[in-house]
Amino acid sequence: MYPFLSYSILGIVLRFLLSSYTNSGPLGLIEGFVQILTGHYYWFLYTLMMLMVTVYLIKNFYLLVVIAIASVCLYLNTDIKNITDFTIDRYLLCFPFFVLGICLRRFYVKVIPQKAVHRLLLFMFFGLLYILFILNKEASTVIENYGVVLSGSAMVWMLSTLLSPLEVNYVKHFGKYSLQYYLNHLLIMLPIYFIAGYIFKHSIIRLFAIWILAIVCSYIMLNFQKRFKALRVLCGLNSRRPN
Numbered sequence: 001m002y003p004f005l006s007y008s009i010l011g012i013v014l015r016f017l018l019s020s021y022t023n024s025g026p027l028g029l030i031e032g033f034v035q036i037l038t039g040h041y042y043w044f045l046y047t048l049m050m051l052m053v054t055v056y057l058i059k060n061f062y063l064l065v066v067i068a069i070a071s072v073c074l075y076l077n078t079d080i081k082n083i084t085d086f087t088i089d090r091y092l093l094c095f096p097f098f099v100l101g102i103c104l105r106r107f108y109v110k111v112i113p114q115k116a117v118h119r120l121l122l123f124m125f126f127g128l129l130y131i132l133f134i135l136n137k138e139a140s141t142v143i144e145n146y147g148v149v150l151s152g153s154a155m156v157w158m159l160s161t162l163l164s165p166l167e168v169n170y171v172k173h174f175g176k177y178s179l180q181y182y183l184n185h186l187l188i189m190l191p192i193y194f195i196a197g198y199i200f201k202h203s204i205i206r207l208f209a210i211w212i213l214a215i216v217c218s219y220i221m222l223n224f225q226k227r228f229k230a231l232r233v234l235c236g237l238n239s240r241r242p243n
């Protein structure tokens with residue numbers, strides 16, 4: 001709730017002040033606050049909050065699985081997926097993946113391959129599957145919304161298990177602070193696009209520059225946020241100052 005509200009309000013203020021520099025046009029403050037309440041700002045955090053509340057209220061694991069299957073059927077066969085208010089469309093789409101994460105946590109030891117070579121083969125298999133799904137221009141709704149996500153997630157999962165024994169510190173860093181990078185990126189992207197577009201004319205170089213500038217600026221912002229308790233709370237960090 002804290003990062004959702006704080007960053008949404010900040011986003012409204014920035015959009016109000018910088019509306020002449022964006023494609024979205026001017027935004028009234030009242031309209032902006034209505035969009036906050038209905039989940040149109042930082043939909044990811046809004047949807048995640050709804051998912052966590054649902055799982056907290058429904059503690060029966062098997063009932064959650066049944067509801068996850070039902071959410072897939074509703075998303076594929078009804079028009080409820082077109083309702084964007086309160087992120088109902090995102091909620092239906094994300095619910096089975098959230099429950100799948102709970103399943104993996106519950107049965108992790110049984111489903112994770114023990115040998116590194118098996119993980120490598122699975123990484124290659126899911127990576128190939130992901131590429132085939134992405135390149136399929138006539139993909140069905142099932143492949144587009146579920147096949148791509150599942151194969152891509154499985155690919156990253158296997159890659160993570162392969163990197164885990166190597167103690168790659170930067171991977172741990174971005175994993176630990178992924179929420180803060182996500183939040184900070186959205187605040188600074190507009191000026192970064194302008195700066196990179198002004199300095200670099202080649203599209204590939206400009207894209208790479210945007211990526212580097214976003215990470216560096218977000219890293220600086222993160223270290224500043226970690227220094228103050230109020231900022232740590234507002235950006236979703238632990239209220240205690242980390243070592």
